Amino acid sequence: MKKIPIVIDCDPGTDDAVALMLANSSDLLDLRAICPVAGNVAYRNTSRNACTIAGYLGMDCRISKGADRAMLKAFEGDAAYVHGDDGMCGMKLPNSTGRTLEDKYAWDVIYEEAVKCGGELVICAVGPLTNIAITIMKHPDLRDYVKRILIMGGSFTQGNVTPYAEYNIWYDPHACELVLHSGIPITLCGLDCTTGAGLTMDELEECVGGESRVKDFWDQYISFYRNLTSDPARRDAGERSIRQVVTTAGLINPVRPNSTLNIGRNIVGRHVIHDAITLAYLLDSSLFEVRPEYVACETRGLNAGQTVVDFRGHLKQQPNCDVAMAADLERFKAVLKKMMEFYRA
Amino acid sequence: MSRIPVLLDGDPGHDDVMAMVMALASDKLDVKGMTVVAGNSTLANTSTNALRTLEWLGLEHIPVCTGADHPIMRPLQIADSVHGKSGLDGPNFPPLHTKPVEKNFVDFMADIVRESEQKVTIVCMGPQTNVAIFLLANPDLKDRIERIVFMGGAAYGGNWSPAAEFNIWEDAEAAKIVCDSGIPVVMCGLEATNYARVNRREIGEIRAIGTRASTLVADLLQFFADKRPDADDEQKLEAPMHDAVTIASIISDDCVELRDAHLTIETDGSYTQGCTVCDFRGITGDFNAKVSVNLDCDRFIELMKDACRRLK
Known part of the structure; x- marks a missing residue:
């Protein structure tokens, strides 16, 4: 079977690391490049972490340089409360094969790989969209060579930074607005989707724990997030990312008597590996349902970074995105278990 | 128990009239008066519709005052696609014989608030233009207002744009003045009001109550039923x-x-x-509002039927 050629544009980031681990494990994917970008933590950390993970996992794909800040927005903080100050929750991992960044930027590496793959390349963007936006601006014909952009970002209900904005998109809303209107097919996997596959730490341990070539990664990962949820100060910070889930049917089809519009089902105590859930869609397309919709990104005002999904067609635009609905937890667990078969062999 | 003094503000509008019926029928509320605003239709239409409603119900003693004829910062855009040419298409009303009171609407509101023994609850059923101007003009009366209950907004999504509901979209600046005023607000948004719907069977049950109020409510609902000849009884x-949900939230604690x-x-x-930026986690500021997240539709229809029975 023909592998799907992909590049992963990311801001590692612990969940980015799991996405990379997952991509590396699958015989369905041909990972051509890792492109780090500033996001969860500063660029100097995300780029170093990208190299460390690639070196630790023995990956031989390209690793590009990337954008060290958003297009227009000033840096306003980071997500160190989720990922640790270094972006990798203080993990000690060996860069066994001594990977470093190549002396080329993401916008040229992505374009080169897209041209090489003759229209089959899928860009999997799980951090802020700065690198992708610059690629589109520098290479307007990119759309002729890219099959799809799979994005982790956004929300059509509650956000995890501001009331409606999700972190990756909030970090660089202008880049998102450019990417959404690029004409390239997009699958948008936001919080509404990823939180559906939140795991308890026990469930996660059951999937990935025990002997494997990546045991020291998971031991440190699980220990960090167990502490995060048990340490009151850290938990308070972490609770900012708690969100609610609105049932899809209730939102889209309000003409339902006595609907169980499910606002208020929170996900306290569930750990969401956003980036890995997004990437997993390439391995199991039954992981979540998608709906074609027109999506725009607010760049101004209180809701900057909100992905506005026009479910009711007010804006009279053609759909530009496949918007992901809630992901299936059991299917995601199966993906994680399958991944671990690779690392246990 | 003493009744809650209430000042109604609206842009009737089918659902405004249903809210008026529910408010005027309740023995828990003391409706002191009504201000009218442009929104669903022009100010001339919404004023006429408020007076017609009160005449029909035999409640001409409730004073009506006309307010702002356009939003604070924007031109008026009416919703005649929903409410028809008159803003209240459907029922046949006899010729009008009453008039609005001749008073500046801000002074009309201020007098009601000032003269009330208890703090007044303002119920806002249209764009919040009147209430915003009143608050700007009477900063000294803020602590005389118990709370402002409004129909508008949505926690998620909208009905007039992907992210906005009509009343708030129409005059966003006014709504901001109201919501940021420091007065407790209750937002009855689409998460509740979208579920305040009836079917043909329920319209029939309301009509069968046989009061003037029930005839009016049934005629208003029939206007929408006639647009959907394909829909079955259920x-x-x-x-x-929408607007009646504001009143339901005040007179009942198990509906909204x-x-x-x-x-x-x-x-x-x-x-x-x-x-309407609803932050349920309080990360952007202290809680200043109660926001609707669901509605018990059966209970709501029961409240509407009760109101129709009371208003002979």
């Missing part, structure tokens, strides 16, 4: 009674589910202008 119709939130209004967004 199918809920696109005839939401409310949650604490920090609430403000987006006035500048490219795509989200008029969005």
